[in-house]
Amino acid sequence: MTTAALSFADHPVLSRFGPLDFRPGKPERYVLENGLTVYMLRDNTLPVVHISAFIRAGNAADLPGKAGIAQMTSYLVKDGGSARYKADEIDRTLEYLGASISGDAFSEETRLDMTALRKDLGKVLDIYADVLISPAFEEEKVKVARDSELEVIRRRNDKPDESAVREAKRVFYGPSHPYGTRTELETVGSITRADLLAFHGAFYRPNNAILAVSGDLPSDEKTLDTLREKFGGWKKAEIAAAVIPPAPELSDRRVYFIDKKVPQAFLVVMQKGTDYLDPDNYPLAVMTDILGGGFQSRLFREVRTARGLAYSVYSANARRRNGGFLFSYCGTKPETYSQALSEMLRQLELAGSAAPAADEVSRSKGSIVNPFVFKFATPHKLVSERALEELYGFKPGYLDSFVADVSAVSAADALKAGKKYFDPSKAVIFVIGDKSKFDRPLSEFGPVTELKED
Amino acid sequence: MNLSAFLPGLLLLAAPLSAGAHDAGALGKLGATVETDPKYPPVVSHTLKNGLKVLILEKKFAPTVSFAMTFKVGNVDCPSGKTGLAHVFEHMAFKGTKTMNTRNYAKEKKVLDRIERTARELIGEEARGDAADKARVDELTKRLTALEKEAGELSVSGEFFGTYEKLGANGLNAATAVDYTVYQVSLPADRAEAWMIMESDRFKNPVLREFYKERSVIMEELRMGESKPGNILFENLSAAAFKAHPYHNPTIGWMDDLKKLTRTDAEEFYARFYVPNNATLAIVGDVDAAEMLRMTEKYFGDWKKGELPSDAYTVEPEQNAERRVNVFFDAQPAFYMGFHNPGEAHPDTPALIMLSEVLSNGKTGRFYRNLVEGKNLALYAGSHHSLPGSRYPSLFLVVGYPRAPHTAAALEAAVWEELDAVKKTPPTEWELEKIINNYEAEMVRGLENDLNFAKNLSHNDRIMGDWKYDWALLERLKRVKPADVSAAAGKYLTRSNYTIVSLAPAAAGDGAPHASPSPAGGKAGE
Numbered sequence: 014m015t016t017a018a019l020s021f022a023d024h025p026v027l028s029r030f031g032p033l034d035f036r037p038g039k040p041e042r043y044v045l046e047n048g049l050t051v052y053m054l055r056d057n058t059l060p061v062v063h064i065s066a067f068i069r070a071g072n073a074a075d076l077p078g079k080a081g082i083a084q085m086t087s088y089l090v091k092d093g094g095s096a097r098y099k100a101d102e103i104d105r106t107l108e109y110l111g112a113s114i115s116g117d118a119f120s121e122e123t124r125l126d127m128t129a130l131r132k133d134l135g136k137v138l139d140i141y142a143d144v145l146i147s148p149a150f151e152e153e154k155v156k157v158a159r160d161s162e163l164e165v166i167r168r169r170n171d172k173p174d175e176s177a178v179r180e181a182k183r184v185f186y187g188p189s190h191p192y193g194t195r196t197e198l199e200t201v202g203s204i205t206r207a208d209l210l211a212f213h214g215a216f217y218r219p220n221n222a223i224l225a226v227s228g229d230l231p232s233d234e235k236t237l238d239t240l241r242e243k244f245g246g247w248k249k250a251e252i253a254a255a256v257i258p259p260a261p262e263l264s265d266r267r268v269y270f271i272d273k274k275v276p277q278a279f280l281v282v283m284q285k286g287t288d289y290l291d292p293d294n295y296p297l298a299v300m301t302d303i304l305g306g307g308f309q310s311r312l313f314r315e316v317r318t319a320r321g322l323a324y325s326v327y328s329a330n331a332r333r334r335n336g337g338f339l340f341s342y343c344g345t346k347p348e349t350y351s352q353a354l355s356e357m358l359r360q361l362e363l364a365g366s367a368a369p370a371a372d373e374v375s376r377s378k379g380s381i382v383n384p385f386v387f388k389f390a391t392p393h394k395l396v397s398e399r400a401l402e403e404l405y406g407f408k409p410g411y412l413d414s415f416v417a418d419v420s421a422v423s424a425a426d427a428l429k430a431g432k433k434y435f436d437p438s439k440a441v442i443f444v445i446g447d448k449s450k451f452d453r454p455l456s457e458f459g460p461v462t463e464l465k466e467d
Numbered sequence: 468m469n470l471s472a473f474l475p476g477l478l479l480l481a482a483p484l485s486a487g488a489h490d491a492g493a494l495g496k497l498g499a500t501v502e503t504d505p506k507y508p509p510v511v512s513h514t515l516k517n518g519l520k521v522l523i524l525e526k527k528f529a530p531t532v533s534f535a536m537t538f539k540v541g542n543v544d545c546p547s548g549k550t551g552l553a554h555v556f557e558h559m560a561f562k563g564t565k566t567m568n569t570r571n572y573a574k575e576k577k578v579l580d581r582i583e584r585t586a587r588e589l590i591g592e593e594a595r596g597d598a599a600d601k602a603r604v605d606e607l608t609k610r611l612t613a614l615e616k617e618a619g620e621l622s623v624s625g626e627f628f629g630t631y632e633k634l635g636a637n638g639l640n641a642a643t644a645v646d647y648t649v650y651q652v653s654l655p656a657d658r659a660e661a662w663m664i665m666e667s668d669r670f671k672n673p674v675l676r677e678f679y680k681e682r683s684v685i686m687e688e689l690r691m692g693e694s695k696p697g698n699i700l701f702e703n704l705s706a707a708a709f710k711a712h713p714y715h716n717p718t719i720g721w722m723d724d725l726k727k728l729t730r731t732d733a734e735e736f737y738a739r740f741y742v743p744n745n746a747t748l749a750i751v752g753d754v755d756a757a758e759m760l761r762m763t764e765k766y767f768g769d770w771k772k773g774e775l776p777s778d779a780y781t782v783e784p785e786q787n788a789e790r791r792v793n794v795f796f797d798a799q800p801a802f803y804m805g806f807h808n809p810g811e812a813h814p815d816t817p818a819l820i821m822l823s824e825v826l827s828n829g830k831t832g833r834f835y836r837n838l839v840e841g842k843n844l845a846l847y848a849g850s851h852h853s854l855p856g857s858r859y860p861s862l863f864l865v866v867g868y869p870r871a872p873h874t875a876a877a878l879e880a881a882v883w884e885e886l887d888a889v890k891k892t893p894p895t896e897w898e899l900e901k902i903i904n905n906y907e908a909e910m911v912r913g914l915e916n917d918l919n920f921a922k923n924l925s926h927n928d929r930i931m932g933d934w935k936y937d938w939a940l941l942e943r944l945k946r947v948k949p950a951d952v953s954a955a956a957g958k959y960l961t962r963s964n965y966t967i968v969s970l971a972p973a974a975a976g977d978g979a980p981h982a983s984p985s986p987a988g989g990k991a992g993e
Contacts, residue, residue, distance in 0.1 A: 111908025308628030321683025383635020
């Protein structure tokens, strides 16, 4: 190859691969008498069984003054023992068998995962059901968990890159909004066994949960019999879902800053995003990907590849049940931070004003649609995605038509979404970095509020 | 902080993946062998004439395929004064080839060569430090910027990435460690041939364009690491515990070395180590093994093998000292402890693995039971039998994060009490059985994630010498007796083989030096 430009994209084999025709499988769905929904997929490739319970209550359901309770509850249902099993006995049994039960709380949901070898399923499932339905929250274990969470709070500023995103959310939503709040020594310190029992009683109910079950199981009928036996006694109750106020409407650009002697400056630009069910999500996903979604996105190309200003630079839409946020992130050396921040703002401006090129749209659509299959790469991923599809309240068939819905996005649609959401004149900019090394004053980017790290 | 992420991912014990599905005739004609012992998954193995080792596991659930290519080249293999070069090359391997990322390679090459000459002059001038001619530095910098712009117009920046993303790549990445470099990606299974085209071209014909810009990106990666307490602790531990062996150096490289690296350095490094006889490719997923072998032959068959240099680097001398480092940094207290271990193949290693697991495996492990609960001293304490690597004797690592108001010194003393307790009293049968059960369960679960399994196969084959390494290790672990664990603790976890790096708040670095924290529990040091 010496003279004429041969586009690699025209490679005779590579150009053969267009959009992937993939539809996710449909596991069986059952509803038990007490309202517990079950997605089930048997697969005997490996002698393993996975179960996940998804509970409709996450960190956004934390009660006022008790920030951290969803998280602590998610850990302690297993770590604090249950009606029939002492906590230490649970750990000894599970760890001896190489099995695991572990909980975690996310913004909108809590999940409790179980993994066991097929031969141990009876024993492990019995513990799993008992901790999910009847946790004991043993006082000593509550104290250990609380002490750990308090220490995590003391250490929360050790990683300034994570602090920058957390604090940006806090000023964007306001510190008392469920999506803006953070745990504090006082809130975690005040969480008692009684609080945990109340939180569990309010949300951990069969009619507020979905079970995803997969792996080396006997027939559906036998498995259902077992699930009825283990979970049938779980009592349903009326659920008072957490109330989430809408995200704030920004009318201008504000800069917040924490001075800290670290080798990089951490930059976050945050704006209003979307709900899970917003029809704008398809074009917005394409536009967000074009802006900062991958190795070929504009932010990556301009800030990293072309200018060498950053290793980590990206943008994302963090959807929520009610009022998510869009953000762009960059870690860069303080001596040239203003170049990186200017470029981020310029790209946000462009994303909100100019139609993307046809090849950008087609690359982004490919990079969203073609890897979609990987969300369903294992039996448990498949049942979990189906459970979440229902938990988040997506329209029926959301996953089935996802590929078609993204494929239908045009450049004009992407621009329309870009215009609606990307406007750097209405944004929170949060910066953590060493002011003494900044090449330009931050005030060039908007009125600055300097905060103290706490 | 989760050290279990560092544990060697262990594989399957008795997979019901069917070995009968293969077209044994077709595989035989291609010279491949199929593992038929039901103890192992039915992996297809073949070595091309040029030495490239290929391992394939057919596995059907979703229509996907995962690829991992491991090269036995890491930071230890970087020439003196060129630390970080292995990682720099890994970044450059995403910059395209003579046909990818270019509009006209013949024209582009001329500009790239001028860039290289200018950059080398600039680096030479800058290396003079304060004596450097500022005007000349400015002039060369300007010239370099102009040339890079000119080269940019002849290239298609990001085409390699973009092509993969559009194809539907998942987990597209590469990683450089002290011992190895791995390139990984998963794709929808129908486009396996695209992988063959892209990867064979990148390893046969790489063009290291945008070198000096990418070097700046890597300098940002270094600064990012210098902002993270865990990174700082580990880097200081390696640098203090290893005086002579190249495990001394951080994988990202020393900043001053990065400033002096040239594209020519990276090209020489590539020519020496990126040869097919230094690599193992693993393919796992919904593919036909015979078809994959035919494609591998077609696309990688003409890749030229090379002679590999000796990797007998300076052996670390016996430590015979306690080394104590206090790093001043604006973060809460924490420490990393390291003890030299005898290397992966040594007969004591299975006992050291058991020791590490007895100390820190789960909530029934001793650190959690006695330090997080019990004495209530720690947020977290963990261990690993061998970091940063496995090609050479490495470090038995213990990390501790005290819980306020308890101090790092108090936690250090309590850790020593645990270490001494194991030396005196062997662990129980229950503690060892638990570990074996955990390894066996993990070997089954390791097969669930295709990309991780591919990485494991290629790593074990190329670095540990056998894709069945984990099964062999399990047998070695089963032979460990409780008394062996105590003996190994007594032999290696000693004061004269001990390095500890502690993080202290930045303010502690001002003023007169304090007496070093008293090593309570000090009777351990024989």
